[in-house]
Amino acid sequence: MSEVRVRFAPSPTGYLHIGSARTALYNWLYARKTGGKLILRIEDTDLERSTKASLDTIIEGMKWLGLDWDEGPYYQSEHSAEHTEAAKKLLAEGKAYKCFCTKEELDQKREAAKEAKAEYGYDGTCRNLSAEEVAEKEAAGITSVIRFKIPDGIGEVVFEDKVYGRLEKRYSDLEDFVIVRSDGSPLYLLSNVVDDLRDGITHIIRGQDGLGNTPRQVLLYEALGAATPIYAHMPLTLDSKKAKISKRKHGEAVAIHFYREMGFIPWAFCNFIALLGWSPGDDREIFSREELIENFSLDRINRSNSVFNIQVNDPKFFTDPKALSINAHYIKTIDISELAGMVKPVLERAGIWEESYEGEKREWFLSTLDLIRERFHTLNNFAEGGRAYFDDSYEVEERALKRNIVKSPELREILPKLGERLEKIEGFDGEDVEREMRAMAEELDLKPGTIINGVRTAVTGQLAGPSMFAALGAIGKERVIDRLKNVDWLFKKAEAL
RNA sequence: GUCCCCAUCGUCUAGCUUGGCCCAGGACACCGGCCUUUCACGCCGGCGACAGGGGUUCAAAUCCCCUUGGGGACGCCA
Numbered sequence: 001m002s003e004v005r006v007r008f009a010p011s012p013t014g015y016l017h018i019g020s021a022r023t024a025l026y027n028w029l030y031a032r033k034t035g036g037k038l039i040l041r042i043e044d045t046d047l048e049r050s051t052k053a054s055l056d057t058i059i060e061g062m063k064w065l066g067l068d069w070d071e072g073p074y075y076q077s078e079h080s081a082e083h084t085e086a087a088k089k090l091l092a093e094g095k096a097y098k099c100f101c102t103k104e105e106l107d108q109k110r111e112a113a114k115e116a117k118a119e120y121g122y123d124g125t126c127r128n129l130s131a132e133e134v135a136e137k138e139a140a141g142i143t144s145v146i147r148f149k150i151p152d153g154i155g156e157v158v159f160e161d162k163v164y165g166r167l168e169k170r171y172s173d174l175e176d177f178v179i180v181r182s183d184g185s186p187l188y189l190l191s192n193v194v195d196d197l198r199d200g201i202t203h204i205i206r207g208q209d210g211l212g213n214t215p216r217q218v219l220l221y222e223a224l225g226a227a228t229p230i231y232a233h234m235p236l237t238l239d240s241k242k243a244k245i246s247k248r249k250h251g252e253a254v255a256i257h258f259y260r261e262m263g264f265i266p267w268a269f270c271n272f273i274a275l276l277g278w279s280p281g282d283d284r285e286i287f288s289r290e291e292l293i294e295n296f297s298l299d300r301i302n303r304s305n306s307v308f309n310i311q312v313n314d315p316k317f318f319t320d321p322k323a324l325s326i327n328a329h330y331i332k333t334i335d336i337s338e339l340a341g342m343v344k345p346v347l348e349r350a351g352i353w354e355e356s357y358e359g360e361k362r363e364w365f366l367s368t369l370d371l372i373r374e375r376f377h378t379l380n381n382f383a384e385g386g387r388a389y390f391d392d393s394y395e396v397e398e399r400a401l402k403r404n405i406v407k408s409p410e411l412r413e414i415l416p417k418l419g420e421r422l423e424k425i426e427g428f429d430g431e432d433v434e435r436e437m438r439a440m441a442e443e444l445d446l447k448p449g450t451i452i453n454g455v456r457t458a459v460t461g462q463l464a465g466p467s468m469f470a471a472l473g474a475i476g477k478e479r480v481i482d483r484l485k486n487v488d489w490l491f492k493k494a495e496a497l
Numbered sequence: 498g499u500c501c502c503c504a505u506c507g508u509c510u511a512g513c514u515u516g517g518c519c520c521a522g523g524a525c526a527c528c529g530g531c532c533u534u535u536c537a538c539g540c541c542g543g544c545g546a547c548a549g550g551g552g553u554u555c556a557a558a559u560c561c562c563c564u565u566g567g568g569g570a571c572g573c574c575a
Contacts, residue, residue, distance in 0.1 A: 011575045046574060076575095103573060110572085117498040121571065145573055164502070173500050173571095181573040188575045212501070212570030235503080235568095242567060272509095275524095279510055283523045302503095302510085305568060309508050309526090316537070322509060322525045328537085375538045404535090437534090452534040464536030 004036025005202050008062075008069070009076075009192070011043040012054040014247040016061035016256045018308055019207060019237045022273045026234060027205050028067045029274070029296040039199050040072035045080065045191055061256040065266050066289075074199070076191055083186030083194050086224060087146050087179050095223045096179060098144040099126040100137045121175035122147070146180040148190075148220065157215040162203075162232035162298040169215035177216055189213060193220045201229050205298070208233045208305075209244070232298045235277045235305045245308060253310045253319060262318065263378030265342060268330040272323040276306045286329060328377040336366050343369060343382045350383035352391040368474045371466050388460040389474055392483075396490060398497075400463035404453040405494045411454040412491050414444065418451065419484030428477040430469035458490055459483045 008024040010016070016024075031038040040062070044050040059073070090096035106122070113120035127149065129137075137144070156170045179190040186194075196204065204210075211233045221228045237245050245254050252258045259269050271287055279302070280287075280295045287295065311317040317324060331339065340357075347353040357365040372386045388394035405411065418440060425432050437455070441448040452468050459480055465471055472480050 009575090013575075043575060049574080099573095106573085114498075119499050119571090121499080167501080169501075175571080177571095178573055183573080185573085187573070192575085207569095208502070209569060210575095213575095215501095233502090238568075240508085244568075275509060277509090281511070283511075285509090285524060304503050306510090307508060317526090320508075320525090324537090325525055332538090375536065377537070400535090434534095447534090449534045456535065462536085464538085466536095466538085468534060 002202065004031065004034040005039060005200050006031050006036060006205055007039040007041050007196070007199060007201050008067075009041040009043050009195075010058050011046065011049075012051060012058060013046065013049040014054055015057045017245065017247055017250075017254045018256070018273060019245050019254075020058075021061065021065060021256050022237060022276060023205065023207055023234065024062060024067050025065070025270055025274060026278070026296075026301070028069075029293055030203065030205060030298065031070070032293045033296050036202075037070040038068075039074065039201070040069040041074045041076060041195060041199065042072075043076045043188070043192070045076050045186065045188065047077070050077075057257060064260050065256065065270055067270075071199075074195075076195055079195060079198070080186055080191070082198065083191045084180060084184060086194050087186060087190060090148065090179070090223055091146055093223075094149070096146050096148045097127060097129070097176075098134055099147045099176075099178070100129075100142050100144045101125055122177070124176060127176060143182040145178045145182050147176040148179050148216070148223070150174045150176055150219065157218050159214060159218050159228060159231060161211075161214075162230060163235075163301045163303060164211070164233060167211075167214070174215060174219075179220075189216055190220060193217050193224070196229060197221075197224065197226055203230045203232060203298075205232045205234065208236050232301065235302050237276055237308045238305050240307055240309050240311075242305075242307065250310065253312075254308070259319070259323075263346060263380030264323075264327050265330045265334070265379065268327040269323070271330075272320070272326045276308060277302045286326070324377045331373050331376050331379070336370050339369055339373065340366055342379055346379045346383050347390060350387070352383065352387065352393070354390075364474075371470055371474050374466065375464065385462055385465070388462070389471075392479070394461040396457060396461040396493060397463050400457040400461065401490070401494055401497065403463065404457040405490055406497065408450050408454055409491070410444075410446075411451070411458075412487065414440070414446075414451065415454060415458055415487045416485045418455070419481045422477070422484070423481050428473065428480075430467075430473055433472055434469050455484070458487050 006027045008027045010020055010024075028038050030036070042055060042058075044055075055073075062069070087096060091098070109123065110120045126144075126147070150171050153171065156168045157174075158166065158168045160166055177189060178187055180186050214231060214233075218228050239245055239250060243249065247254065256269075260266075267289065271285075271292070274287070274292060274296075275285060278296070278300055281300060284295075309320040309322070311319065311321070344353060344357070347357075354361070356362075368389050369382070372382070372389060376382065376385065383390075418437065421436055421440065422428075422433065425436060437451050438448050441451050456462065456465060456468050456471070459475060460471060466474075475483075
């Protein structure tokens with residue numbers, strides 16, 4: 001059996017979104033699994049809408065996701081001569097014909113048919129023009145498009161889809177479609193087939209929205225005297241209202257770069273989208289690259305569409321909760337030095353990165369990450385909820401302020417005093433600190449929790465976090481004492497509430 | 498309007514090919530409890546689905562039909 005060759009063929013008319021990323025991922029997985037090749041081909045024949053900026057974000061997105069390709073990028077627009085050549089061949093063989101209907105006429109007919117609730121396919125006006133009629137119209141300077149001629153008779157196109165099984169389409173349900181515009185430029189249906197032929201594509205893995213094109217493309221392969229590739233149509237990704245995901249409607253929340261900006265680990269994101277329409281057949285949901293490649297197969301792709309459950313205006317989730325939970329899983333379990341490499345750019349962007357984290361403070365940096373990563377969901381959390389561990393510029397959470405400061409105004413005096421007491425103790429290990437706090441609580445006849453939670457709020461700005469004493473150890477004696485002695489800002493904030 | 502595809506918890510899904518092991522399993526979310534100085538940590542528990550109706554069969558989530566619902570395609574877009 002010959003080598004598997006698959007392709008990812010985006011059109012550069014926007015950013016890479018969830019749906020296209022998943023298509024890219026499935027193609028990549030299949031190529032890697034079979035030891036085949038993934039070809040990246042840019043379908044830029046729509047010059048009007050294609051942009052360089054869009055192309056760049058698509059490539060960046062692929063790279064960020066870690067989906068590498070073996071050939072390309074190839075550009076469809078560079079092969080338009082081949083496409084029109086193929087069209088001419090079909091024309092010469094009588095498998096296509098020139099159509100002189102104008103766009104306006106056709107639009108009108110389509111509108112009329114729509115209103116009359118009738119079928120609105122092409123009616124075949126120019127299908128049987130004689131050579132003389134064609135010559136006459138051309139002599140009169142009327143421009144024409146080239147239409148592919150659907151075979152006559154009551155036959156049907158039959159093809160096998162890896163996901164949907166055997167599919168058939170009657171010729172009578174197909175209309176003669178345009179393959180070359182009146183300006184001589186080729187159209188997608190044709191270009192796509194010609195390119196796939198040239199690139200030696202063996203398997204076409206694409207979204208189910210391409211299913212309607214398949215019968216026509218199969219006909220094109222046959223007319224061109226070529227064997228058809230193997231098809232695998234994947235179900236679509238819908239939004240929570242069950243509408244197809246689109247850039248226009250959903251904006252940033254479906255853009256790949258959005259997930260990078262929000263602090264996703266690339267592979268965690270791949271892991272998540274892989275599960276939108278595919279499952280291994282058992283309960284596993286977390287896969288390393290190698291495991292996913294190993295387990296992936298086309299025939300375990302679902303047939304039904306899935307919902308990408310984006311939450312809008314949800315204070316807790318900015319995207320599908322499951323995506324977040326998978327990301328959190330990776331944050332918790334990934335190798336700590338690998339995590340450090342991912343947190344670095346986040347801290348840099350937040351302006352709180354220090355070179356020493358890769359030098360003399362590396363030990364401290366790694367153990368601190370390990371301490372706080374437990375309850376984080378995104379990499380950005382390290383610069384948000386984790387900010388106090390790295391810098392003094394942290395904010396205080398309103399909920400923490402209300403619960404731990406507003407209710408205990410006496411802390412305004414107590415916290416600085418605690419700072420002084422801690423200053424006097426020898427070391428700074430958890431036990432000593434804890435003993436000191438509890439002793440102080442007893443002396444003042446307060447619940448230990450009041451002091452401990454007050455300290456948490458003052459020193460980290462957070463309501464939640466790791467064990468307080470471990471946290472203090474990570475932040476360090478000096479900074480802790482400093483923060484405890486200067487709690488006025490907190491109480492001013494509390495008063496301002 | 499025509500054609501095509503799909504249909505299991507709120508969401509992602511397992512089970513459907515080869516009916517019985519499924520009064521349907523897991524994950525996320527949600528709710529409750531425990532742990533604790535705290536928590537979007539952890540642990541334990543709970544809620545929660547075979548769209549509806551007909552068949553076939555000793556037996557149907559699994560097979561067949563109809564209805565309903567959802568999606569897609571029908572461009573001189575890709």
